[in-house]
Amino acid sequence: MTQTQARPPAVAGPAVKATPPGQAGDAPAGGDQPVMFAGQRHLLDVDTLSPAEVTSILESAEGMAEVLSRDVRKTPALRGKTVITLFYEASTRTRVSFEQAGKVLGADVINVTADSSSVKKGESLLNTALTLRAMHVDAIVMRHPHSGAPYFVADHVDASVINAGDGTHAHPTQALVDLYTIRRHFGRLSGLRVAIIGDILYSRVVRSDMHGLRKMGAEVVVCGPRTLLPPGFAPGETVPEGLPFQGVRVAASADEAVEGADVVMALRIQSERQSAGHLPDLREYSARWGVNSRRLSLANPGALLMHPGPMNEGIEVSSDVAHGAQSVVEEQVANGVAVRMAVLYALVAGKREIGQ
């Protein structure tokens, strides 16, 4: 997607949150038993979820995974509900997995992409949101190149807004998929050591992953070129208190990051970063930060290799490792549908009627 898209004034700046987390109109979280998304109407990032909420979503996803293994992959849970996927950026796996998740739950799913909608005619994000509100859709799954755009839309619609990736800010369902995948293998998250290597600065996946992993008690070690580390992330140090992602350790080298890790996550390197001067050259990147079999052998025996996809094989991850015994990359994709079903079900079916 290019710069020609409609850009409402409210989302102009980088990482603008139209409404801070803990959105307006939230009911107080009930002190009852395991309750999913207590009082939350939207899923904009994982930072507003409690560990209990995360756990209940991950548990529910196990139930959803079973539904996906049935001969009849259809349930009436969201019958009569409409889910819109509104994608202002290219995507295959995220959009398709949301679509499949909605359909298995019985919802009607309508896909809208920026190039096939009135966005092309210059409609602003606000007007698109108001149009969708007038159509009484129940959920809007949204991806947008600008950080904070889903927060803006959430303020203007009655539907549940699910952030499917906003700029460099957040990708909460991918983080939940990663947590789910790790939990399935280890039976827990707390106490595990997760090494994340690559573009820590621009990756929305890593930001949501760091929130989620820290929240669930995992140890997070990150590593990447200095030019691709966020402010406050100094190699060899731990992110100090008071900064976002406090407690995340920044390794001085990829080898150090991987050593003793239970999970090694390689992040996609976007070639645009190189032209922008963040990277020396891709071969050097591969040598210093790429995950190959030698590097992976420094991790704990049985460590998982993860990648949010799409992979640049031979750059951030070598082909033998990407398709090796420790790789759970394909599993991440498969788990994506189950986790997104759990999210859609909790938000859309569980929605209390507002103002009707």
Added chain:
Amino acid sequence: MGGAAALPLGESRTNSSGRVLLTADDMRRALARIAHEVLERNQGSRQLVVVGIQTRGVHIARRLADNIERIEGWRPEAGALDPRLYRDDPESAARHPVRPTQLPKSIEGRPVILVDDVLFTGRTIRAAMDALLDFGRASRIQLAVLVDRGHRELPIRPDYVGKNVPTAHDERVQVRLNEVDGEDSVALVRVSPERAEQEART
């Protein structure tokens, strides 16, 4: 509280959590009787599938299978079913995680005994039958419950009952199972009317 005459099974007593309806021994005897009844009614069919409704029904179904094995020397296949996605009250149902459904490879043409702890409005059973139908055409579906507390809202009746208990709306039947709660007992407890109203919907 009290009222020994109202309790034909077991001793009448109260504990901190209310009036005891079934003791561990009562529960054991009731399940043994139900196992005999199930076998008799189904002519000892080895095709039998015992399916518990998540979460406590699953444990009761397993015990029923244990009992059948003890009586007949073979064990019926047991399964677990979560009808949550088929419920007619999605707003409350969706606030709890969906539990996995695990059924035998095929239920096609086989008699299925649905098992739950407490039968109340009947709405859970309606949902469970719809869920079950997605897995194939059972030759028949029968219902076994530990406690029938009345207040049906749908035309559903159990085939096997551990104990019939007339209840008021603001009372709750609390089933405690060794596998989950560390002890076996069924008690009648009083809850606030708001809570009762809410629970009738979950």
